[in-house]
Amino acid sequence: MNIQPLEDDRSASRATPELLGTPQDRPASHLEPQLAQLVHAIGLPENQGESLTRMDYILVLLTSTALPVLMILIGRLS
C-alpha cells in the first residue's frame, strides 16, 4: 500500500470542531489490523482526499440553482 507512515499521527488530527471530541483519539484496538492501520492512516491530512474549495461550492450551487431557474422562466414564458 502506498500510504503515509503512521508514527505520531495523533498530532495531525487536532483540528477539533466545535461539536466534536478528538476523533483519532478513539481506541481502534479491536478493529481488524488492516482496518485499524487504514483508520490511523486516513487520520493524517496527507492521506485524505483533496477537498472542494469555496469556489467549487459557489459554482456548483450557481449551476444547480441559477441555471434551472433560468430554464423554468424561459419555459414558463414561452
Place this chain on the structure above:
Amino acid sequence: MSLKNTMLPPTDAADQAAVENGWPQPKGQRSWGPYAVFSTSVSTAIATWCFIIGGFASYYLPAGQGTLAVLAGSLIGILFIVLACLPVSAKYGIDAVASSVPQLGTRGSSLAVVLIYLATLGWNVYLFVLLGRAVQSIGGAFNLALPDWTVGAAGVTAVLLVLIFLRKGAASVRNFSQGIALAVLVLAFVIMVLLVNSAGLDTLMAAPAVAPSEDANVNWASAIEILIASNLSWWAYTGAMVRNSPSARQSLWPVYLGLGLAVGVGSLTGLYGGLLIPGSGGDPTQFLVEIGGPIFGVLALTFIVLANIGTAVVGSYAATVALRQVPAVRKTSWVFSTLIAVSPALVLAGFFSQAVFDNFSIFLAFLGIAFAPICGLQIVDYFFLRRQTYDVGSLYNKRRSSLYYYWGGINPVGFLAFVAGVATYLYLLDPVTYISRAPFQFMTASIPTIVVSGVVYWVGTRMFLLPRRKGGYGSSPAASDAP
C-alpha cells in the same frame, strides 16, 4: 450501473480488502482520474430506464417545456447528491453505508443497506420488464401475436441468465457497462432522430402532454420532481465511485455531468417518444418497429434485450453486495446470496410485469422518499454540525466505544428526522395517485423533504444529543470496550 470500484486490480491484499469491504482508502491508494469517474458515472446513470423516466415526464409537459424541465430537474437533483456524498467519500475514501453511520448509528446504518438494496433491485426489475416487452415486440415484428405472459416469461428467463452469469461472483462479471452505456446513448440519439423524422419537428413541438394537470405549476413541479427523484437514487453509487479518486475537486464535475445531466439528456428520447406515441410511456420497445421499419426495429430491440441483461448483471451484483452486508446473508454461499437478491425481481418481472410498468411513479416516489431524507441528514450533519470531520474509526467500530454507537447502535434523532422527511414527502405527493398538495407546485416534494429532515436533525441534535454528549457531539462519551 458500474462495478468498476470493485473490479480494480488491487495492488496488494490490504488494498483489495479496503476496496471490497468498503474500508477507508488513503489518497495514495486511489487511482481514478476525472475520466474514470466520468465514464463510470455515465455508465451508472445511462441505461434503458432513461426512456421510461422521460416517458413519465411526457404525462405533464409538451416537448419544449418538458425538455427544459427535465434538464432543470436533473441539475437540481444531482446537487443534493454532490453535497451529501462527494465531500465525505472523497475525503475519507468511504462508501455510502459508512458515511451514513454518524447520522443513523452503527446499527442504524443498516437502513442504508436496505435502501440501497431496494433501489438497485427496483431498477433491475424495470430492466427485466423492458426486456420482456422488447421480446414481445420482436415477435410482433414477425407478425407473431405473442401473449402477454411472454413478457413475464422473458423476464424470468433473463433473471435466470443473470443468475448464471453471476455464479462465480465478481470474477465472472466483465466491466462492460461503459460499452452498454455508450451504445444506449447512441441508440437514444438514433431513436430521437427517427422520431423527429417520422413525425416532423412541428408535430413533436405541437404534441400535447399526455395527461397533464389543470395547474401548470403542478405539471412543471411533477416533471422536475421525476428527475430529482431519479437523480437521488445515485446516492447508492456516488460514494463507491468517488472514494477511488484522490480529489473531490477532480470528481465534482465528472459526477455532476456524468450522473446528473446524463440522465436528463438520456431521458429526452423517452419524453419525445411518450409525446408522439401516447400510451407507450416513452418505452421504445412499443414503437421501434413502427418508426424504424422491421429490420432496424428487430435489431434495436435485440440490442435492448442484450443491453438490459448486461446492465442487470451489474445491477444484480450490486444488489447482492448490498445484501451481503447483512451478517446472516454473508454466511451463505455467493450463489445463494445472488438467488436471494434477485428473487423479488423473479416474482415481480415474472408475474406482475404490467403492474410494475404501470406503477413506475411509485418507484420514482420511493426513490425520493428513501434518499431525500438521507441527503438532508448528511448535508446538515457534515457541514453544520460536525464541521466536515468524522471519526473514521468509529464508522467501523460496532462496540459501545464507537462515537456513533448512540443507544444500542441507533441514533433516534436520525431516525426521527428520516421519518419526518418521509412524512413530508407523503404529505406533498401521493406516490400512488401522484396527486399533490401545496406547496408541491412551487417546491416539488424532494426539496422540502431534504430541508425538513435536515432541520429536524439539526434541532434534535442541538436539543437532545448535544446535552447528552452522544454521537460525538460535545465531548467524547465514556469509552468502553465492552462488546
